[in-house]
Amino acid sequence: MKSPNTFSILFWINASRAINNEAEIYARVTVDQKRVNISLKRKVKVDQWDVSKKRVKGNSTSAKQINQYLDQAYTQLFQIYQDFKFKEVLITAQLIKASYTGNDEKSKTLLNLIDYHSKKIENTLAKGSIRNFGVTVGYLKKFLDKVKKTNDVYLKQLDFKFLCDFEMYLSSYWPVGHPRAMSQNTVMKHIQRLRKMVTLAYHMEWTHKDPFVRWKPVYEHKQREFLSENELSNMENFEFPIDRLDRVRDLFVFSCYTGISYVDIMNLTANNIVMGIDGCNWIMTKRQKTNTPVNVPLLNKAEELINKYKNHPITEVTGSLLPIITNEKLNQYLKEVAFYCGIKKNLTFHMARHTFATTVTLSNGVPIETVSKLLGHTKIATTQIYAKVIERKVSDDMEILKVKLNLKSSDKTFESNVG
Numbered sequence: 433m434k435s436p437n438t439f440s441i442l443f444w445i446n447a448s449r450a451i452n453n454e455a456e457i458y459a460r461v462t463v464d465q466k467r468v469n470i471s472l473k474r475k476v477k478v479d480q481w482d483v484s485k486k487r488v489k490g491n492s493t494s495a496k497q498i499n500q501y502l503d504q505a506y507t508q509l510f511q512i513y514q515d516f517k518f519k520e521v522l523i524t525a526q527l528i529k530a531s532y533t534g535n536d537e538k539s540k541t542l543l544n545l546i547d548y549h550s551k552k553i554e555n556t557l558a559k560g561s562i563r564n565f566g567v568t569v570g571y572l573k574k575f576l577d578k579v580k581k582t583n584d585v586y587l588k589q590l591d592f593k594f595l596c597d598f599e600m601y602l603s604s605y606w607p608v609g610h611p612r613a614m615s616q617n618t619v620m621k622h623i624q625r626l627r628k629m630v631t632l633a634y635h636m637e638w639t640h641k642d643p644f645v646r647w648k649p650v651y652e653h654k655q656r657e658f659l660s661e662n663e664l665s666n667m668e669n670f671e672f673p674i675d676r677l678d679r680v681r682d683l684f685v686f687s688c689y690t691g692i693s694y695v696d697i698m699n700l701t702a703n704n705i706v707m708g709i710d711g712c713n714w715i716m717t718k719r720q721k722t723n724t725p726v727n728v729p730l731l732n733k734a735e736e737l738i739n740k741y742k743n744h745p746i747t748e749v750t751g752s753l754l755p756i757i758t759n760e761k762l763n764q765y766l767k768e769v770a771f772y773c774g775i776k777k778n779l780t781f782h783m784a785r786h787t788f789a790t791t792v793t794l795s796n797g798v799p800i801e802t803v804s805k806l807l808g809h810t811k812i813a814t815t816q817i818y819a820k821v822i823e824r825k826v827s828d829d830m831e832i833l834k835v836k837l838n839l840k841s842s843d844k845t846f847e848s849n850v851g
Contacts, residue, residue: 441462
């Protein structure tokens with residue numbers, strides 16, 4: 433049988449450290465003969481302290497206020513002890529002090545959560561994801577400063593209104609150097625990251641309410657642009673007058689025939705070329721974003737580009753499979769590539785990945801499960817976004833269905849006539 437705790441509270445002053453005859457008042461909490469001292473942030477004249485009663489002497493207004501404060505402190509400390517006893521937790525004097533001074537988990541703040549979450553993800557998420565969380569945290573701190581007029585809030589203060597206010601702040605915020613305010617989808621991404629942090633706090637019982645229970649994200653559904661077969665062919669065969677544009681085109685086309693993203697292409701070396709189970713060359717790597725394995729059989733065009741840069745001076749120096757270039761410069765030069773090739777779309781490098789998913793694979797009958805695997809998607813629902821935009825594939829599939837139905841109808845007519 434578990435023995436009951438011994439528990440006591442007494443007030444005392446530290447007369448040995450009195451300044452100008454004023455000493456600080458402390459509460460001494462003792463649990464099972466282990467004690468802690470808690471500063472009550474109040475001072476009293478040494479000669480006005482009643483050592484036997486543990487209270488301030490006299491009936492002055494000041495004495496009554498301090499004694500009333502001590503009574504409240506006693507009640508609060510005793511209630512904390514009773515609450516822990518009811519929950520059947522291991523009670524210590526230090527635990528009671530932490531709860532009283534606001535250092536327990538019930539008093540965690542948003543910045544406490546941000547710090548904990550940052551440490552949690554520093555070795556588990558990709559650099560890009562960590563950077564994105566950092567951007568969201570920056571906006572949260574600006575929001576607290578500009579809108580809430582504070583530098584931190586308790587987690588228990590996070591409610592539905594807090595989310596609405598944060599959304600309004602982001603929707604009207606104009607990032608420096610950007611041509612316009614944040615888009616609706618960008619706003620939702622920032623709130624989604626906040627949601628992940630708050631959900632973590634909820635699961636760790638740092639907060640007992642989830643402000644996102646009634647929250648419904650609203651995204652703008654945008655058509656994902658990709659190059660048509662004709663546009664891709666024009667780009668492949670165009671002869672550029674400038675070498676840098678030729679290299680940029682090659683990187684883009686390589687992504688169109690492999691589905692590999694910019695950052696993963698920049699990380700490729702000759703070691704990533706491996707003979708597959710079919711005896712042909714494959715690219716075997718991992719997505720930096722999700723650490724998901726990506727194994728792509730090399731199509732002829734992709735293999736041609738690898739051979740083109742096999743002994744190129746640029747790749748000889750860097751040791752990379754293809755020329756290295758920053759993402760910013762790459763997307764900047766792609767605007768020139770689009771101009772030369774007569775492409776009216778807003779050409780970005782990520783559009784190559786969309787082109788692989790649509791024009792190169794799905795439109796040519798590659799099953800969506802295979803495309804999802806090639807792209808390194810962790811959910812097939814992500815790949816299905818591409819399938820929705822391929823009208824030609826829908827048309828081709830319906831034509832096949834029409835032929836099958838017509839054949840069945842003809843067979844039935846033939847059987848009827850024979851009968």
